[in-house]
Amino acid sequence: MPETEVSPVIWIQGAGCTGCAISLMNSPYPKLKNLLLDELVPGKSIGLKFMATLMGGTGELALEVLERTRSKKGYILVVDGAVPVGAGGKFCTVGDEPFSDQVSRLAKDAAIVVNIGTCSSYGGIPAGRPNITDCISVGDHLNSQDISTPTLNVPGCPPEPSWFVDSLAQVIIYGVPHGKELDDAGRLKEVYGGLVHNNCPRRGDFSTGNFARSLGDSGCLVEVGCKGPYTNSECPNRGWLEGLNWPIRNNHPCIGCTEPGFPDLMTPFYEKFGMEEAEDMYRRLK
Amino acid sequence: MKRISIDPVTRIEGHLKIELSIEGGKIQSARSSGTLFRGLEATLSGRDPRDAGRITQRVCGVCPAAHAVASALALDDAFQIKKEIPKNGRLIRNLILGSNFIHSDLLHFYHLSSLDYLNPGDLAGLKSADPDLQDLETYLGTSDGAPFVPEYSGDYRLGGEVSVDIARDYLAALEIRKKAHQMVAIFGGKMPHNMGTVAGGVTKPPDIDSITKFRSRLEEIKEFVEQRYLPGVLEIADVYGDYFEIGQGVPDFLAYGGFYQDDFSKSHQKTEKGILGGALSLGSEEVEELQLEKITEKVTHSWYTEAGNGHPTKSKSQPDPDKEEAYSWVKAPRYYERPHEVGPAARMLINFRRGNELVRKELKVALNKTGLSVKQLPSVMGRHMARAVECLSIVKMMEEWINELRPGEPSLTQYELPKSGSGLGLTSAPRGALGHWLRVKDGRIENYQLVVPTTWNASPRDGKGTPGPIEEALIGTRVEEPDSPIEAARIVRSFDPCMACAVH
Numbered sequence: 001m002p003e004t005e006v007s008p009v010i011w012i013q014g015a016g017c018t019g020c021a022i023s024l025m026n027s028p029y030p031k032l033k034n035l036l037l038d039e040l041v042p043g044k045s046i047g048l049k050f051m052a053t054l055m056g057g058t059g060e061l062a063l064e065v066l067e068r069t070r071s072k073k074g075y076i077l078v079v080d081g082a083v084p085v086g087a088g089g090k091f092c093t094v095g096d097e098p099f100s101d102q103v104s105r106l107a108k109d110a111a112i113v114v115n116i117g118t119c120s121s122y123g124g125i126p127a128g129r130p131n132i133t134d135c136i137s138v139g140d141h142l143n144s145q146d147i148s149t150p151t152l153n154v155p156g157c158p159p160e161p162s163w164f165v166d167s168l169a170q171v172i173i174y175g176v177p178h179g180k181e182l183d184d185a186g187r188l189k190e191v192y193g194g195l196v197h198n199n200c201p202r203r204g205d206f207s208t209g210n211f212a213r214s215l216g217d218s219g220c221l222v223e224v225g226c227k228g229p230y231t232n233s234e235c236p237n238r239g240w241l242e243g244l245n246w247p248i249r250n251n252h253p254c255i256g257c258t259e260p261g262f263p264d265l266m267t268p269f270y271e272k273f274g275m276e277e278a279e280d281m282y283r284r285l286k
Numbered sequence: 287m288k289r290i291s292i293d294p295v296t297r298i299e300g301h302l303k304i305e306l307s308i309e310g311g312k313i314q315s316a317r318s319s320g321t322l323f324r325g326l327e328a329t330l331s332g333r334d335p336r337d338a339g340r341i342t343q344r345v346c347g348v349c350p351a352a353h354a355v356a357s358a359l360a361l362d363d364a365f366q367i368k369k370e371i372p373k374n375g376r377l378i379r380n381l382i383l384g385s386n387f388i389h390s391d392l393l394h395f396y397h398l399s400s401l402d403y404l405n406p407g408d409l410a411g412l413k414s415a416d417p418d419l420q421d422l423e424t425y426l427g428t429s430d431g432a433p434f435v436p437e438y439s440g441d442y443r444l445g446g447e448v449s450v451d452i453a454r455d456y457l458a459a460l461e462i463r464k465k466a467h468q469m470v471a472i473f474g475g476k477m478p479h480n481m482g483t484v485a486g487g488v489t490k491p492p493d494i495d496s497i498t499k500f501r502s503r504l505e506e507i508k509e510f511v512e513q514r515y516l517p518g519v520l521e522i523a524d525v526y527g528d529y530f531e532i533g534q535g536v537p538d539f540l541a542y543g544g545f546y547q548d549d550f551s552k553s554h555q556k557t558e559k560g561i562l563g564g565a566l567s568l569g570s571e572e573v574e575e576l577q578l579e580k581i582t583e584k585v586t587h588s589w590y591t592e593a594g595n596g597h598p599t600k601s602k603s604q605p606d607p608d609k610e611e612a613y614s615w616v617k618a619p620r621y622y623e624r625p626h627e628v629g630p631a632a633r634m635l636i637n638f639r640r641g642n643e644l645v646r647k648e649l650k651v652a653l654n655k656t657g658l659s660v661k662q663l664p665s666v667m668g669r670h671m672a673r674a675v676e677c678l679s680i681v682k683m684m685e686e687w688i689n690e691l692r693p694g695e696p697s698l699t700q701y702e703l704p705k706s707g708s709g710l711g712l713t714s715a716p717r718g719a720l721g722h723w724l725r726v727k728d729g730r731i732e733n734y735q736l737v738v739p740t741t742w743n744a745s746p747r748d749g750k751g752t753p754g755p756i757e758e759a760l761i762g763t764r765v766e767e768p769d770s771p772i773e774a775a776r777i778v779r780s781f782d783p784c785m786a787c788a789v790h
Contacts, residue, residue, distance in 0.1 A: 006429075015324050017786045018299045019347020019478040022393075026464050026477070033418060033457055036433070037425040048433045052296045055433040056401045058775050059292040065436070084324075090589075090607040091615075092322045094301065095293050099322075125344040126324040129332075132605065133325050158347060158478055216489055216698040240476035241468040244499070250475030250482055251489040255340055263341065268334035 005044045007172050008075040010066065010106060011051035014092050014099040015126040015135050016081025019158040020117040021053045027161035028242045035165070044172050046076070063095050070109055076171060077110035077149075079103060082119040082126045083141040086134030103138060104145045112176050113138060113151045116164055121153035121186070122260040129264055139186065150176045153186040156233070157257035160240055163191050183232070185260050195285075196228035196254050199236040215270065216251055225270040227256035230281040260284075287314070288768050293321070295778055297398040299348050300785030302744065304778055306760065308768050316753065316760035316774075318744045320616035320789045323589070327603050327790065330734040335361055335726050336703075338734060339484055342722065345736065346787045347478040348393070351386035351470060352715030354483035355379055356722040356736075361485035364709030364726050367701045374697040375487025377687045378473045380545045380560070381500065382483055383713070384684045388507055389466035390716035391630075391677040392515060394782045395670060396459040400452050402776045403522050405442035406434045408449040418457040419450065440772035443525050451521060455514050462510045465503045472500050487698035492691040501688050508681045511674070519674045520655055522667075529666040530658060533777035535759035536625045537568040539632035539664070540576070540742070542721065544714025545683060559683060561633055561676075561714045562640045565621060568661060573640045577622075578710075581721075583737065584618040587611060587746040598723040598735035599708070615789040618745040618754060619737050627755040628718025628742045629781060630673040631663040644682060648675050669780040705729050715739050717782050740788035743781045756781055 011021070025032050030040060039045045048054070049069040050062065057065055069075055081099075084091035089098025107113050118124035120138045127135040136144075139151050154167045167188055170177060183189050197203065205211070206220040215224055222229065231254050239246045247254055256266035263269075265281070273281065293303035301322040307315045326345055330338055342357045343350035358379065362368040406426050414420055426434070444452065467477040473490060474480030482488045490496070523530070545560030564573035583601055585594035589612045593602040606612070618625070626632070637645040638660050652675050653660060663672045704726065711722040718739030725733045745754030753761065756778055765771050 013300070015322060017344055017347040017350075017478075019344070019350065022347045022478050025393075025460065026467050028464075032460050033421070037421050047429070051433055052294050053299075054397060055296050056406070056435050056437040058296050058438060059294065061436055061438060061770075062294060062296050065432070087605070087607040091324075091605070092301065093303075094321070096291075096303075125326070125329065125341065128329045128341075130328055131325075132328050133323060135324070157344065160476075214700055215484060215486075216491075216696075216700075241464075241471040244468055245471045245475050247475040247481040250473070252475055252481035252484075255481075263337075267337050269340055270334065270336050 004039055006047040007044065008047045008049050008069055008072070009078060010049055010069055010075050011078040011080065012102060012106065013052060014079065014081030014103065014120070015084050015133065016117060016119050018053060020080045021051070023158035024161050024164055026241060027165055030165065041169055041173055046168065046172065070106055073109040074111045077106050077113045078116055079113060079120040079138045080116045082123050082135035083138055084126070084133040084135045085141065086132070091133040100141060103141060104147060107142055107147050107149045110149050112171055113142070113149055114167065114171065115139070115151060115153045117159060118155040118157045118257055118262050121155040122262070124157060125263055151186060152177055152188070155187060155258045157262065160234065160238060162238060163234060166191050187232070191234060192232045192258065194232060194234070196231045196233050196236055200228055200248060201236065202248060221248060221253040223272055224253050225268065225272055226253035227266050228254040230285060231256040231259055233258045290768055290771060292771065292774065295775070297401065298779060298783045298785065299346065299787070302783055302785050304760070304774060306771065306774060308765055311764055311766070313760050313763045313765060313774065316757045317613055318616070318746060318754060318756045319614040320744060320785050322785060323605060323615040323789050325603070325605065327734050327736065330731050333731050335364065335724065335731050336485060338724065338731065340479070342736070343479045345738070345790045346784055348784055349386055349390055349716050349787065350479045351383045351474070351483065352713060352720050354480055355383050355713045356711040356720050358483050358485055359711030359713065360709035360722040360724040362709070363711065364707040364724055365485055365701050365704055366707070367486060367699055370699045371487050372696045372699060374492055374691055374695055375699070376547060377691055378488040378492065378697055379483050380687055381684055382470050382474050382480060383545065384680045385466045385469035387680050387716050388677060389463040391673050392459045392463040392466070394673065395515065395519060396456045398782070399670065399779050400456055401434065401437060402772065402779060403442065403444055403526065404449055404452050405437065406431060408442065408444065408446055409453055412446050412450055414450055414454065416454045419454045422453060422457065438770040438772040438775065439767065440770055444522065448521050448525065452518060455518055458510070458514065462507055465507055469500050469503050472496050484698070486701055489698060491693070491695070491697040493693050497688060497691055497693070504681065504684055504688065508685070511678050511681055516652065516674045516678055519670050520652065523656060523671060526667055529776065530662045530668055531665060532763060532773065533666040533759040533780055534664055535627055535755045538624050538626045539566045539635055540621055540626040540628050540719055541633045541636045542712040542714055542719040562637050562642050564636050564640060565626070566636050566639060568664070571639060573636050580622050581737065582620055584620060584748040586618070586749040588614050588617045590617065598721065598737055599725070601735060602733070614746040616741055616744050616746060618748040619742050620748055625745060625748070625752060625754050625758070626742060627664060628739050629669065630676045631669045632718065633714060634672040634676055635660060635663050645679050648679050666776050666780040703729060717784050717787070718742060736790055738787040738790065740784045744783050744785065744788050756783070
């Protein structure tokens with residue numbers, strides 16, 4: 001049998017909530033067990049060396065694994081959570097090292113940085129105003145440190161697991177994604193290439209003017225604040241938890257969690273944008 | 287005196303550092319330090335109050351449904367609609383929260399804790415009939431074993447047969463906890479961070495399709511909890527019986543109620559069914575009604591300005607990262623000026639003493655099997671056992687609630703947004719007593735304070751120098767190899783710390 005090529009993975013966490021890791025555990029096919037033990041695609045697997053949520057080692061023993069993997073270089077660095085750069089990095093430390101330094105140190109020797117979730121991709125909830133910890137995205141942090149390792153964003157609060165698995169598989173099969181495979185927000189077009197509104201099963205309600213006037217009504221949810229017209233996501237196509245449901249099918253407006261500027265640009269969640277805000281959003285989306 | 291620092295404490299949620307001073311083979315002092323601060327209370331300030339239901343879930347990706355319930359209750363209260371939540375709305379909130387408990391409990395026992403007792407090396411050479419376990423054995427035999435190894439060295443006593451059971455169920459539980467998340471999604475749209483629980487009830491009324499999809503999964507989960515999870519805990523407890531005497535902690539316990547069926551007017555203390563609240567001292571048989579004004583937070587040893595001291599309705603969280611005497615981003619909540627343990631052990635103890643019939647019945651079965659007394663629940667093994675017993679109790683409650691749903695009837699009440707008001711939302715969360723305090727002014731959030739289960743359990747010392755529950759549970763523990771302090775890790779993990787919650 002030919003040898004399996006193993007891509008080492010280091011997963012680190014900054015200003016986040018572990019929701020991204022928990023969401024990944026919901027991956028239906030491949031299951032988490034497949035990701036950990038089996039080939040992800042023929043001849044290739046990932047080797048999850050460091051991930052605080054699941055790893056056996058604790059404390060220094062865990063940090064030794066991290067250092068050993070780093071010294072061999074060329075790994076995939078997965079970052080979950082934003083980077084708080086305020087107060088000299090004191091808002092988030094791991095092993096007494098500011099998280100901002102840890103990201104820089106590990107990103108330098110990585111083949112690619114994959115940002116799982118909206119926090120590491122764009123800042124997300126912890127970067128929402130007034131952002132008293134000065135949280136920034138991993139991309140902005142690496143730019144500020146002149147670190148040129150390529151990055152790939154996999155936003156969502158959290159991302160549905162297949163968005164991450166597909167992004168990771170793309171990297172493992174084809175290497176670092178090319179510019180034309182990415183959109184302006186650094187996401188794979190294949191995974192994030194469509195507005196929720198354009199693929200929404202309630203698009204017919206929008207077209208015929210059947211609008212929900214308050215939460216819980218049937219019809220298009222634009223009047224109760226749906227941000228589907230401004231949000232690129234596979235939610236309407238793939239659904240959640242093996243397609244069982246998704247927010248709009250659950251009568252809840254989309255809150256735009258996959259977009260740069262979430263949450264500030266998308267709030268109030270339950271208010272419709274005025275013309276000016278809507279035009280501004282479409283300019284952003286081009 | 288040897289000083290050691292365990293940082294990061296892995297296999298928990300988030301960022302925790304534990305510092306220990308060891309002398310004569312025993313822990314003399316301990317410091318618990320939360321090392322991530324996000325400032326989400328400040329983020330909530332100035333926003334539309336309804337947005338709290340979505341934003342507070344982002345406090346924690348492991349138990350977001352609990353924050354959704356606490357914020358919905360606080361908003362119901364502030365909007366003066368708490369007596370008008372339709373029955374379907376209350377039941378579905380409970381079903382979503384219950385499903386979150388199941389996922390969280392299974393995750394904690396198998397994926398976060400079991401490696402403290404299970405040595406993957408013990409699986410080598412044991413031929414298992416389970417195909418998933420065969421894959422694990424092959425993987426361990428042909429790779430460096432990451433991420434499961436290396437582990438601390440220590441007394442891994444399970445032996446081959448029990449190890450095979452636990453490892454098999456580690457893999458099986460990955461799938462079972464996913465089914466619990468599917469149950470959340472059936473009524474909540476997605477998970478983590480559901481889009482169902484809102485002020486006024488829930489967005490989606492029940493229908494036949496959602497009820498049957500939910501119910502069939504619940505029955506599958508019940509079988510696993512009854513036949514694998516609870517017996518698995520008892521199997522480990524049988525081998526590690528001494529851990530019913532290790533990691534006992536503070537003698538005071540606190541719980542809010544949970545899974546409300548009534549109008550919530552007094553429901554932090556009593557519910558018709560569900561989980562009951564109260565305060566209890568270990569030496570007492572009598573559960574006291576909670577006096578909520580006696581809850582205060584202290585920031586003497588936390589990186590906040592003095593504005594962080596006091597009752598949650600009056601305090602503000604302003605960071606002071608250079609504060610000299612501070613060592614944690616976690617505040618120190620106290621009830622009647624004393625630290626209190628919260629969580630499944632506290633809840634089961636309080637519900638046992640208050641006469642919650644379902645809990646008493648399930649707990650007695652487990653206590654009889656192990657020959658233990660209810661007073662031994664606050665301990666490393668006791669906490670694992672209490673969590674499993676609670677999980678089974680909640681599954682059985684959920685079976686009743688799903689039958690009480692009424693398709694065709696409303697699940698949500700409509701309301702006018704008031705310009706001002708204040709609200710309180712208290713609930714049981716998987717890790718203990720969760721409280722949201724909210725004040726609205728000019729139609730916007732003026733102040734939002736959260737006192738979260740792990741804030742209680744992982745708290746640092748208070749102004750009087752009294753250690754928090756995890757700190758206290760560590761003190762006096764024997765550590766065989768200070769460079770491999772597995773005893774301390776077992777104690778800390780038995781509390782199931784959630785640091786993103788504790789600090790937020």
